[in-house]
Amino acid sequence: MKKLVIIILIIVTAIIALAVTIDYNTNPPVDWTESFNEKSHKPYGVSVFYKELPKLFKDQKLKTIYYTPYTYFYANSEEGNGEHIAEGNYILIGNSDYLDDADVEELLIFAGQGNTLFLSDYSFPQKLMDTLHLTIEVIKNKDSISTMSFSDAGLKSKTTNIDKIESSSYFSKIGNEDFTSLGFLEGDEELVNFIEIPFEGGSIYLHLEPKIFTNYNILKDQRYRYTEGALSYLPDATIYFDSYTKYFNSPYGAAEEKSQLSWFLEQPAFKWAWYLTIFLTLLFMIFNAKRRQRVIPIVKPLENTTVNFVKTISNLYYETEDHKNLIDKKITYFLEKIRSDYNLDTTVLNEAFILKLSQKSGKKKETVDKTITFITWLRTKNEFFEENLLKLNKHIEEYYS
Known part of the structure; x- marks a missing residue:
């Protein structure tokens, strides 16, 4: 009872x-998290901007990049040797802090080969700032409102206000004399926040207010006109939209998915x-x-020390810099895996073998060809370096991805 x-x-x-x-x-309360996620319909997602890109760049492909620039451009290079074949406009809105030095170098190579790089964020990786000789400073906004305008008189009608911002960034120093000021913050003095910098054969566009590309601002009043003006500087070419941080990192906000x-x-x-x-x-x-139900005693499972053992062995090889030994073992284990999984003879790694492996594994022929070709090339070498080991590992990872 x-x-x-x-x-x-x-x-x-x-x-x-x-x-x-x-x-x-x-x-429920409105979520004002700055996700800059192209699948998010929240105020500071960029789903509207993402959907409008095909209309702004008619008859051009829109490719969403879910990998770091280094990984993506390396995988999409001539035979995986680092020679870029991607051409067009690379667009990144917010969250650029994930870019490491290798990513920045890949983006600079991409721009230098006659392409366009468009980044909009409050700041940029130090590697990029040092390369372009830039300094950024931050000012507080009165009433959390800022007015942004274009330097081109033909775009003056696209001047817009942006609210709900406590501070704004601007370029306090631009060491590159060939830069062009495209936009600025209006106030007691004009503070440049949008520039173009020629870089070898291409161009780099840097913008310091990513919120203007979010759903909230594009759908409010006539602010979408500023977005049109900013993108009007980009050539009519393929769009590579950076979605690496938005896709993998939950702290930046995941896209809303509906269940049944x-x-x-x-x-x-x-x-x-x-x-x-x-x-x-x-x-x-x-x-x-x-x-x-009676109490079930907890039996602690035996500790799995496999990972620690593998780490110990790998560190031993790494410290001795025995790259040849590691490369030989990775190739041996990779080919053994193919033999056991697909019952293929790996004695001769020719075009026929590549075709059979592609058909049996379901992998793209291009991916299989890159991996097997690189392994064949390595077998002709007597001296190996750390770079060879890293490239082999990348090819094998791409094969299994």
């Missing part, structure tokens, strides 16, 4: 708590009936488990 009273009190308390929170959940229950959960009555049913079911299971 006492247990029954406790159960009833818990159920009543839960129902009251759910009723109190219904109003709060019916009108999404419509029911959007209806308050269905939603709370569903939640209450789950809660009561769990409550029933908990009380029944206490009465009927």
Whole structure:
């Protein structure tokens, strides 16, 4: 009897708590996280901007990049030797802090080969700043509002205000004399926040207010005109849209995905009936488990030391710089894996073998060809360096990805 009273009190308390929170959940607070995610419909996602890109660059391909620039451009180079074949405009909106020195170098190579690099963020990686001789400073905005304009008189009508920003960035020093000022912050003095810098055979565009490309600003008033003006400087070519941080890193905000229950959960009555049913079911299971199920002792599993062993062995090889030994072992294990998985003879690694492996594994022929060709090339060498080992590892990882 006492247990029954406790159960009833818990159920009543839960129902009251759910009723109190219904109003709060019916009108949930707006999430102002700056995700810059092309799949996010939240205020500071860029789904609208992303969807409009094909309209702004008609008859051009839009490629979404879910890898770092170094990984992507290396994988899309001539026979994996680092010679770029990608051509067009590389666009990155926000979260550029993930770019390391290798990524920056790849982007500079991309721009130098006659392509266009467009980055919009509050600041940029130090490697890029040092290469272009740039310095950025931050100022506080009055009333959290800033006015942005273009230097080109033909784009003056696209001047716009942007709100909900405590501070703004501007270029306080530009060491490259060939730069062109494209836009500035209006105020007591014009502070440059949008520039073009010629870089070898291409161009680099740097913009210091990524929020202007978000859903909130594009859909408010006529602010989308500023976005059109900024992108009007880019040539009509293939678009490479950087989505690496937005796709993999949850702190930047994941895209909203709807399940098959999404419509029911959007209806308050269905939603709370569903939640209450789950809660009561769990409550029933908990009380029944206490009465009927005996305590199960916890048996601690044996510790798996395989990973530590592998780390120890790999560190030993690395410290001795025995690159040839490591390369031989990686090739041997890779080919053994192919023999055991697909029952293929790996004695002769010719074009016929590449075709058979591609057909049996389901991998693209280009990917298989790059990996096997590089292995064949390595077998002709007597001296090896760390770079050879890293390239072999990349090819094998690309094959399994």
